[in-house]
Amino acid sequence: MFGERLNRARSASGLSQAALGKATGVSANMIKKYEHNESMPSSSVMIRLSKTLDVRAEYFFRPVKVELKNVEYRKRSSTPKKVLNRIHADVLDQAERWLQLANLWPNFPIKRFNPPASLPDEIFGIEDMEAFSELVRSEWELGLNPIPDLIDLFESKGILVISTDVEIDAKFDGLQAEINGQPVIVISSLWSGDRQRFTLAHELGHILVHERLANNLDEEKVCNRFASSFLLPQKAFVEHFGEKRYDLEARELYLLKHEFGLSMGACLYRAKDLGVIADSLYKKLTISFAKKGWRKREPGEQLPPEKTFLFEQLVYRGLSDGILSESKAAELMSISLMEFHQQRKLEDQGSLSANSH
Template sequence: MFGERLFRARAASGLSMKELALLAGVSANMIKKYEHNESMPGSAVLLKMSRALGVRNEYFFRPTTVELKEVEYRKRSNLSKKALTRIHADIINQVERWMELAALWPCFPVPAFSAPLFSTQRLTHYDDVEKVAECLRQQWCLGSQPIASLIDLLERQGILVIVTQADHAEKFDGCQAKVNGMPVIVISGKWPGDRQRFTLAHELGHLVLHHRLADNLDEEKACHRFAGAFLLPASTMRQRLGARRHALEVRELYLLKQEAGLSMMACIYRAADLGIISDQTRQKLFMLFSASHWRTLEPGEAYPAESTTLFSQLVFRGLGEGILSESKAAELLGISLSQFHRTRKLESPDVDSYQ
């Protein structure tokens, strides 16, 4: 048990056995023995390893219960095996933190996710996908307003969202998995907000549309359509741009992006899907975006990255209700007890939002 946890913490930190050995003052061979459960470190070495790996001592002694199942990557990614191991370890560590928090509650105040029911059970056209997105917005009481934090919204509906910072090569494309039957969506903390939001909405599309599409519909395409429709409803699009247009100004797309958190490119697709612009106009806009190198980096200010407060909120709620102790709260938030005391009195930098 100890060995597996040490390996995972080391993988998440990106340190090699040799590097950790140097920091802990032991040989690389000894680290290998620890990881194979052939030897146990003394308390001094344990302390040094905890510091080097950025975890608390308690981390090594939690029982491992979390296993990611049905992991599906969004695209065939060209990540190295080492980078993938690192991201995977980070995901497990974060999921574990959530599971530990949930297990402390007699009745966890977040409901389990259940795929919503719609009147049209079998979707035969991409326009049906549009209706499903609208219907879900209604069921979740979102009206046609922009969604401020998509992570918060999904987490409150029982979908666990993990934002990994372990994507150092910036090649990770997001993935979806299941933990104890709960859906988990993973995005990168290195992406701009509009890309994070599109990936989240796309993965939500998979959860909602899976097994409900007729054979003539491509699930990837349907999920793209769902993502656009969920983030920026057709009614808002038509209200802002009009029902039929001959051309679109780049600034209009920029304003839409800032309002809804949907990229300008996705707004162009959306305008064409809704028949607001012709395919020819769409092509012209694409050409402009390519020629200006805006496909890789859109002009203007980037849309801010997503953040979430649910985890921290539940930690403090649990603390207030006596469900967890101060030291457990500090451990779950990954900070020292003294830092926690300052945070509790609002004297320390913000730990509420994880980005």
């Protein structure tokens, strides 16, 4: 158990065995022996390992072990294996803490996810995603309005959202998996809000269309269409832009982005998908975006990232209800007991911004 956890923590940190050994004053070969459970570190080395890897000592002896099932990475072909290992290790750590927390409750207050009952058994065309997304919105009573907090919505439906702060740049587009039958979606805390939201909606699409697609359909394209239509329904789009346009102002797209949380580029593509603009205008505006550098970074104020507060809220709720102790709460939040005391008493400004898990 210790060796596996040490290996995972080292992977999450991005350190080689040699680099970790150098930082903790032991040889690379000794780190290898630790990871293969052929030797155990002394208490002083254990402290240095914890400090270097930024984990609490309890992490190495945590009794709960989880397995990510049905893992689906949405990654670029150029994504280094080292990056994927770091993401996987971070997600496993957070998932284990979730499961630890859940096991402490007599009745954990997170519902099981159930897809909307009215969804069709089979999807025959990509255009079907317009009606499909409307059914989801209708059953979840969302109407046509913008969804202000997608993470909060997903968590209320029984989908866990894990936010990783691993430096992943543009080489990773999200991850979807299951933990004990509970769907999990992983996003980056470093992404802009519109990229997070599209990824969340796209991964929701994968969950909902599972085993429903006709064999000739490309699942990635289907889920892209679902994400756009779920975030910005056709009726709402037409209300804002009209049924037919022969030109568009960039600021129209900018305002729509900040109202519905969908990038300007995705709003432009949505206009083409719905036949509001011709393919020729789409190409013209896309070329203009590229020349201005807007395809890499869109203009104006960026959409702030969404955050998940559910884990921390449940830790404090469990503390208040006497389900867990202060030391256990600090361990679950992966902070020192002193830091936990400061956060609990709101003694510093930093404590007012919740950790994302």
